[in-house]
Amino acid sequence: MPTSKPLYAPDELPRYARHIALREIGGPGQGRLKRASVLVVGAGGLGAPILMYLAAAGVGQITVVDDDTVSLSNLQRQVIHHQDRLGMAKVTSAEITLAGINPFVQVTGIATRLGAEDARALVAGQTVVLDATDNLPTRHLLNTACVAAGVPLLSGAISQWEGQITVYDPARGAPCLACLFPTIPADDLAPDCARAGVMGALPGIIGSMMAAEAIKLITGAGRSLRGRLILQDVLWGETREIAVHRRRDCPVCHSLKEDTPCN
């Protein structure tokens, strides 16, 4: 008689006891996490806490894409990478750290710079995609792929002392990236972390918020950040929640009909 493979390894379940104790997650929610498949683009500042918390949370399949190698200036904030891995591919370093945190999740590292074709192939079938990249062209490319596939895109971004986080999901009523930010600003207006600097704990804050939001999206717990953009200014202690909406004339998602209400 054929038997289906058990969801958890024999020694695995006790590590999720504190999730299972939560009314909003429980056994069914933990099962959803175990069966979930997420794509994390970027294994840098934001990717570090995202990957570590999602692996610890027991998200069954994690694919991580990054073409960079570990350098000394990463270690001030990219806590998934260690001193003895300088020069190593970030995805390989991430695989090592995650295997040490939770050997029961499957992590696939892809050391490449995301292109449009890769994005389409990698996004297909994911439960949720997390944008932890460091440039707007890749963010827009990933947005286009997620809109086409109808996959929620959980997006976070940081600069200096501030972060932004929201869920782009036009298939479920929320705007896409191009609805909210249709134009890419000039390079000198929106400098990257290398030029502008970034406070070390900031990606820990925004990346951990993204990990929490991913756990909510996968389990259905609480109220998601669809249609809500969080602006967080750690330097001045300012936080704002902005209600955001789809644009009818959005070049990326205008043809998509909303088939599920936004929650």
Add this chain to the structure above:
Amino acid sequence: MATVEILYFAWLRERIDAPRERVETAAVTVADLVAELVTRSDRHAAAFADPTSVRVALDQVLSCFDAPLAGVAEVAFFPPMTGG
């Protein structure tokens, strides 16, 4: 004249060097308000030198630069962020 609280995020905040300010204004629209703000200081002028990628929220709801300001208490300006 109406009093509005203005919030600046990311490189707008950095250029103006303040996270918020309260201004008295007779501006009818957001665009009018920006035109007033750029005359306040060189810092303001630098912040709004290229407003095409700047987004605005009126009382915490995403809006646009031709939107009316009547009855609005808080105006937040923010750009897209890139870093990860």
